[in-house]
Amino acid sequence: MQFPDIEITERLFLYFGIVAFIIFVLVVFFINRFTVKYRDKGEIPVQSGGNEKFEVGMIIIAVCITTFFLVMTLMGMKSIQTIPDNPKADLNIIGHQWWWEARYTESGVLTANEIHIPVGEKILLGLTSADVIHSWWIPDLGRKLDMIPGMKSYMWLYSEKEGEFLGACSEFCGAQHARMRIRVIVQSREDFEAWEQGQLKEAKFSSDALFNRGKQVFEERTCTNCHSITVNQDSADIGPNLTHFASRKHFLSDMKENNKENLRAWLKDPQQVKSGAKMPNFIFPEEELEALVHYLSNLK
Amino acid sequence: MYLWLALFFFIIGGLEAMVLRAQLALPNNELISPETYNQLFTMHGTTMIFLVLMPALIGLGTYLIPLMIGANEMAFPRLNAFSLWMTFMGGTLLYFSFFAGGGPDAGWFNYAPLSENNYSSSHGVDYYLIGLILTGIGSIGAALNFVTTVLTLRAPDMKLNMLPLFVWMMFINGFLILAAFPLLNAGLFMMLIDRQFDAHFFIPSSGGSAILWQHFFWAFGHPEVYILALPAFGIISEVIPVFSRKPIFGYKFVASSTVAIALLAFGVWVHHMFAVGMSNTVNGFFAASSMLIGIPTGIKVINWIGTMYKGSIRMTVSMMFALAFLIDFTIGGLSGASFAIVPIDWQLTDTYYVVAHIHYVFLGGTAFGIFAGIFYWFPKITGRHLSEKLGKWHLWLFVFGFNMTFLLQHMLGILGMPRRIYTYPDLPYWKILNLISSIGAIFMFVAIGIFLYNIFITLKKPRSAEDNPWEAWTLEWSTPSPPNLKNFEQLPPIHSRRPLWDLNNPDNPDKRLN
Ligand code: HEM
Ligand SMILES: [Cu+2]
Ligand SMILES: [Cu+2]
Numbered sequence: 028m029q030f031p032d033i034e035i036t037e038r039l040f041l042y043f044g045i046v047a048f049i050i051f052v053l054v055v056f057f058i059n060r061f062t063v064k065y066r067d068k069g070e071i072p073v074q075s076g077g078n079e080k081f082e083v084g085m086i087i088i089a090v091c092i093t094t095f096f097l098v099m100t101l102m103g104m105k106s107i108q109t110i111p112d113n114p115k116a117d118l119n120i121i122g123h124q125w126w127w128e129a130r131y132t133e134s135g136v137l138t139a140n141e142i143h144i145p146v147g148e149k150i151l152l153g154l155t156s157a158d159v160i161h162s163w164w165i166p167d168l169g170r171k172l173d174m175i176p177g178m179k180s181y182m183w184l185y186s187e188k189e190g191e192f193l194g195a196c197s198e199f200c201g202a203q204h205a206r207m208r209i210r211v212i213v214q215s216r217e218d219f220e221a222w223e224q225g226q227l228k229e230a231k232f233s234s235d236a237l238f239n240r241g242k243q244v245f246e247e248r249t250c251t252n253c254h255s256i257t258v259n260q261d262s263a264d265i266g267p268n269l270t271h272f273a274s275r276k277h278f279l280s281d282m283k284e285n286n287k288e289n290l291r292a293w294l295k296d297p298q299q300v301k302s303g304a305k306m307p308n309f310i311f312p313e314e315e316l317e318a319l320v321h322y323l324s325n326l327k
Numbered sequence: 328m329y330l331w332l333a334l335f336f337f338i339i340g341g342l343e344a345m346v347l348r349a350q351l352a353l354p355n356n357e358l359i360s361p362e363t364y365n366q367l368f369t370m371h372g373t374t375m376i377f378l379v380l381m382p383a384l385i386g387l388g389t390y391l392i393p394l395m396i397g398a399n400e401m402a403f404p405r406l407n408a409f410s411l412w413m414t415f416m417g418g419t420l421l422y423f424s425f426f427a428g429g430g431p432d433a434g435w436f437n438y439a440p441l442s443e444n445n446y447s448s449s450h451g452v453d454y455y456l457i458g459l460i461l462t463g464i465g466s467i468g469a470a471l472n473f474v475t476t477v478l479t480l481r482a483p484d485m486k487l488n489m490l491p492l493f494v495w496m497m498f499i500n501g502f503l504i505l506a507a508f509p510l511l512n513a514g515l516f517m518m519l520i521d522r523q524f525d526a527h528f529f530i531p532s533s534g535g536s537a538i539l540w541q542h543f544f545w546a547f548g549h550p551e552v553y554i555l556a557l558p559a560f561g562i563i564s565e566v567i568p569v570f571s572r573k574p575i576f577g578y579k580f581v582a583s584s585t586v587a588i589a590l591l592a593f594g595v596w597v598h599h600m601f602a603v604g605m606s607n608t609v610n611g612f613f614a615a616s617s618m619l620i621g622i623p624t625g626i627k628v629i630n631w632i633g634t635m636y637k638g639s640i641r642m643t644v645s646m647m648f649a650l651a652f653l654i655d656f657t658i659g660g661l662s663g664a665s666f667a668i669v670p671i672d673w674q675l676t677d678t679y680y681v682v683a684h685i686h687y688v689f690l691g692g693t694a695f696g697i698f699a700g701i702f703y704w705f706p707k708i709t710g711r712h713l714s715e716k717l718g719k720w721h722l723w724l725f726v727f728g729f730n731m732t733f734l735l736q737h738m739l740g741i742l743g744m745p746r747r748i749y750t751y752p753d754l755p756y757w758k759i760l761n762l763i764s765s766i767g768a769i770f771m772f773v774a775i776g777i778f779l780y781n782i783f784i785t786l787k788k789p790r791s792a793e794d795n796p797w798e799a800w801t802l803e804w805s806t807p808s809p810p811n812l813k814n815f816e817q818l819p820p821i822h823s824r825r826p827l828w829d830l831n832n833p834d835n836p837d838k839r840l841n
Contacts, residue, residue, distance in 0.1 A: 036670040043668055047661040054628065054657045058650055061635040062642065065571070072639045074835065077577035077630070085629055089622045096668055100614050103670040104607050124446075154604075159441040160537060162602060162677065166743040170673035173603050175538065176440060177531030180604035193754070197677040197745040198602075199434050201441055202361045205748030302360060 031185055032107045032169040039103055046092060107170060110181045116153025118142070118184070122161030122174040122196065124305055125203040126267055126280045130260075136226040137258055139267035141275045143212045145219040150184045157264075159201060165194035165211050173198055186213040193281070202303030208281040230256045230270050231326060241322020244315045253306070256326070266306060272326045279304075291320050328411055329386025330701075333379050336418060338775070340374035343367045345772055348732070352765035354753040364749035365432040366451065370421070372435030373455065376555070377462050378418045380689065383697050384558040385410070385469045388497045390708065392473060394803035395491045397482030397821070399814045402475040406468050413465030421458035424451045431455035434747060436548065437518075439529030439540040444522050456519045463508045463515070470504035473497050482802070484821040488582075489840050491801045491824070492575060495582050496561030499589050500554055506593065507550035514543030538603060545596035553592045555689065557585060559696025560627060563649050566699050567631050569799045570646035571638030574825065574837070577630045584623030591620040601672040610669050617667035624660055628653065643797075644718035648699035651726045655691025659684055662737065677747075680740025686733045698722075698778075703797070710790035710808045717781040721774045728770025735760045800825035 065072075120142070121128040129138050144150055154163050156174040163182075164171035172182045186192070196207035214222065233239065245251065254269045255262030262268070272278070275285055279301055283289040292299070294316060297306045311319070347367055350358045359367070389407060393400055401407050424430045429449035433442035442452050477490070477498045490498065517528045518540065527535040568575045575581060597605065597613035631653055640646070662684040666672045675681065705713050739760050744751060751757055795804040803810070804827055805819050819826050823837035 032670075036674055039668055040665070040671055040674075043665050043671065047665070050625075051657055051661060054632065055654060057632050058635070058653060061632065061638070062640055062650065065635060065638050065640050067572070067639045067641045070639060071832075071835075072571075072573055072637055074574055074837070075637070076574045077580070077633065079577075081633075082577050082580050082626065082629075086622065086626065089625055093618045093622060097615055097618055100668045100670065101607075101611050103668075104610060104614075107670055107673070108607055159446050160438055164677075164743075164745070166674065170670070171602050171676070172673075175531070175603070177537070178604075182604075193743070195743065195745045195748075199365075199438070199441070199677075199747040201432075201446060202365065204365075204745075205361065205750050208752070303362065 031187060032183070033167065035103045035106060036170075039099055042099065043096070046096075108182065110151070110183075114151060114153070114181045116179075116181060117150045118144070119153040119155070120163060120174070121264075122154075122156040122158075122163075122200070123265075124158050124201055125196070125207040125301075125303075127207075127209050128157075128264055128267070131223070134223045134227060135258065135260060136223055137260070137262075137264075137268045138226060138271070138275070140280050141210050141212060141277065143214060143219055143222050144184060144186065145216045146189045146213050147187060148185070148216075152182050152184045153179050154182070155179045160198045161196045161200050161207065162198035163194070164197040165192050165209070167192045168194075168211060171197055184211075186211075189213050189215060203301055206280055206282050206301055210277060210281050225274065225327075226271050227258060228271075229258060233325065235325075237318050237321045238325055241318035241320070244311075244319050245322060248309055248311075248315075269323065269326060273324050274327050285324075287320050287324055290324060291316060294319055329382045329389060329414075332411070332415060332418070333383035333386060336374050336378035336382075338779075339422075340371050340379055341772070341775060343371040343374070345768060347371060348765040348768040350749060351751075351761050353762065354751055354758050356750055359749070361749045362429075362432065365747075366425075366430035368747060369431050369434050369437075369451075369455075373421065373431070373459070374418075375689065376435060376551070377459060378414070378421070380555045380693050380697070381462070381466060382414055384555065384693075385414075385466065387562070387697070387700055387704070388473055388500075388558065389469065391704065391803060392476055392494055392497060393480065394707075394806065394810060394814055395494050395801050396477065396480065396485060397802050397815060397818045398476060398480035400480075401472050402480055403472050406472050410465040410468035410472070413468065414462045417458040417461030417463075417465065420454050420461065424449075424454035424458075427454065436544050437540075438544075439518065439521075439535075439537045440531060442518065442540075443530050445530075453519070453522055456515045456522070460512055460515050460519075463512045466504050467508050470501040470508075474501035474505070477501075482818050482821055484841055486841055489821070489824050492564035492578070492581060493558070493561035496557045496564070496585055499585050500557045503550050503554050503557070503589050503592065507547045507554065510543055511547035511551075514540060514547070517543075538600075541600055541603065542596070545599045546593070548599065549596040550592040552688070553588055555693050557588070559652070559693040560585070562696045562700040562703070563631060563652055565799075565801065566645050566649045566703050567634050569703075569797050570641045570643060570649075571635045572641075572798070573634055573638040575630065576633030576636070577626075578824065580626055581630050584626045587623040588620060591616060591623075595620055598666055598672070599676075601666075601669050602676050614667050614669050618664065621660065621664045621667070628657060628660070643702065644713070644715050644722055645699045645702035647719075647722050648695050648702065651722070652692060652695040652699060655687055655695060655726075655729070658734075659687025659692055662687060675740050677745055678740035679736040679744045679746055682746050683733045683736035683740065686729075686736075691729060691733075698725075704803075705785075706792035706796050707803055707806075707808050707810070709786065710792050711785050711788055712792055712796065713781050713785050717777055721777045721781065724770050724777065725774035728767045728772075728774060731767030731770065732764045733767075735763055739764075795827065798831075800828035800831075802826060805830075 119130040127140050129142050154174040156176045161174040162171050168186050172180050192211045194209045253265035256270050278285045297304050427450050429451045431451035520526045521528050527533040529535045529540045531537050594616045598617040601610055792808040819830050822839045825837050829836040
């Protein structure tokens with residue numbers, strides 16, 4: 028690894044910024060100077076029509092600047108986007124209207140919207156979409172890349188720092204494009220592995236009556252058609268996998284904090300919370316709602 | 328007629344923009360629903376491009392080209408009327424969608440498969456497709472007319488290298504339109520077939536290609552950007568020399584850089600698609616061509632500034648709009664060049680940085696050019712001068728509001744705000760920057776009010792403009808203001824690029840070119 032992608036991009040932007048700023052200042056300076064100095068005094072100025080040597084000189088300067096940036100660009104592209112032949116992604120992200128499905132290749136973890144990665148390791152992302160075009164973008168962690176249905180694209184994801192990084196879908200994808208945000212959690216290797224182990228456990232069982240009532244409602248009310256509560260790779264994925272729903276700090280693509288109140292509001296009337304979302308409106312009696320909320324918020 | 332149409336839609340598109348900015352003024356605002364927001368920004372962009380800038384430029388061209396080349400009429404007057412009505416019909420159909428279940432909602436570039444039936448089930452997109460096919464036919468008709476008129480109806484003594492630059496640029500523009508719009512219309516028809524007859528051109532789940540649409544659209548779309556820019560360049564190339572009392576600096580370079588732009592314009596479209604994930608080779612090629620196209624554009628800016636050097640500058644409203652154009656278009660051009668640096672594009676495409684960029688080229692560029700042109704030719708077209716005093720209010724408020732609205736949006740993009748979002752979380756600085764931007768829009772709104780008032784009161788005054796109030800030198804200024812139905816009874820002698828200059832300065836004429 029030479030430079031992380033972001034540094035390359037920032038350096039390019041800095042060089043560009045300097046050149047652009049100089050050009051801009053020159054333009055403003057000369058406009059200002061000429062309009063002051065050559066303000067109409069009622070005389071007819073000399074009718075000169077240009078200066079070819081000057082123009083050619085300018086073109087040469089412009090070509091030099093352009094060549095410099097072209098070389099920098101080609102080099103930058105190469106270090107940011109060099110993907111091995113026959114790539115095998117470490118982490119597959121599948122865009123859905125309006126949430127992100129994540130599948131870890133090696134461990135088999137299935138999750139959504141909150142992506143965990145270990146610090147300091149280059150991860151090959153495989154991106155695609157289940158419906159329309161979306162675009163992966165975490166501003167602090169490198170480039171953006173479109174997620175296109177029927178096509179798989181690859182890029183590197185890498186962070187030197189631990190912490191949480193926010194991103195957003197950046198290709199217009201319909202009603203809730205604005206609310207298709209994402210969070211990447213960069214952890215130490217140990218924390219990451221602990222998290223993975225937690226995610227790999229099968230869904231929790233409990234003898235708690237309310238919990239089991241919630242489970243029953245979940246199964247009866249067709250929630251399972253879209254959501255799965257299992258780590259089986261072939262399970263339903265029309266909606267986010269909920270096996271360890273309560274281990275996520277936010278839900279609905281980083282829109283709401285994951286607490287009982289917000290969850291209740293969502294289940295009561297999804298369209299009220301995130302209008303357009305591809306989850307139907309169920310009309311629950313108070314008792315079922317209570318049980319569901321209890322059930323889901325215990326799926327650690 | 329074209330100009331009235333453009334003005335009408337400018338007001339509508341502007342009102343749409345005001346609603347958008349009101350929604351975005353504060354984080355997590357729920358003034359309008361996401362569905363409404365998406366229809367409004369789609370209609371705003373589509374309106375401003377196809378129903379405001381295109382008709383305004385075609386209108387100026389239709390009115391001025393015959394006058395500037397000493398012809399009495401366009402080559403095909405009926406085609407001309409046909410084009411106008413096509414544009415009008417297209418616009419009407421587009422807006423009819425609101426009464427037929429909802430406007431188009433997939434953005435002005437209408438990406439597949441979001442724009443296909445499965446994901447956009449109202450008829451909005453169908454109206455978008457048909458509406459744009461019609462305006463496209465209108466534009467093609469107009470372009471044919473421009474090219475033919477310039478080729479066949481020039482005054483006998485006027486050689487091609489003596490054309491006023493506005494005419495030259497409209498002429499080149501004609502070719503651009505003729506090559507670009509059929510691409511768009513082909514794509515639009517294919518999508519219409521997809522939507523109406525269940526074909527699968529752009530539907531990946533059944534064997535089509537989503538990316539194919541993008542290629543069609545941008546192979547049209549990038550030339551379109553220059554189609555909107557060249558006429559404005561033409562206007563600026565008339566206005567700055569006249570108000571500097573000097574011929575243009577480097578006529579040959581301005582004219583030939585136009586041709587270079589027109590040719591290169593067809594080889595740069597992938598720079599709208601760098602984030603799609605094509606290979607470095609493809610992206611690198613288009614990065615190179617996109618950087619190259621910056622050179623002729625930069626040369627033009629240098630020439631315009633060079634024209635003022637040792638001139639005798641009159642600060643009319645028209646000239647001031649031309650200078651505002653120079654400064655703001657430079658910003659737009661530079662931010663555009665940054666997208667050719669692919670890694671920067673990978674960060675900033677589809678963010679507010681792009682929103683800022685498009686408005687700096689379309690509004691700070693083309694629209695300021697059109698304002699300069701309107702203030703310049705208004706006396707010729709109507710026989711009356713727009714008020715310079717109101718004009719200055721209009722100018723300063725608009726330029727101030729414009730920069731207030733859009734300058735800081737570059738920052739928003741860098742901070743990570745994607746475009747086309749109806750609302751945003753309350754992240755550091757996002758709120759204040761958006762609020763400033765929305766307040767800036769109010770200044771523009773007031774400025775346009777003043778502009779409308781200016782037109783209104785001016786049209787009520789008696790005609791008083793002289794034939795050649797600006798002491799300009801192209802042929803249109805030898806006719807009465809407004810010109811008679813038959814433009815020219817008799818043409819002045821034409822031996823150079825500035826026939827009226829030669830007439831008025833017999834002791835110091837330009838070099839003879841014929
Ligand atoms: C001739 C003038 C203008 C032109 C040609 C123009 C063009 C455009 C275009 C092409 C878009 C993109 C639409 C899309 O993403 O599909 C757009 C978006 C937008 N414009 Fe304008 N515009 C103009 C004037 C204005 C003005 C005066 C304002 C401010 C009041 C404004 C505010 C906006 C806003 C808020 C958006 C939406 C940004 C987003 O959600 O991504 N525009 N405009
Ligand atoms: Cu998306
Ligand atoms: Cu999106």
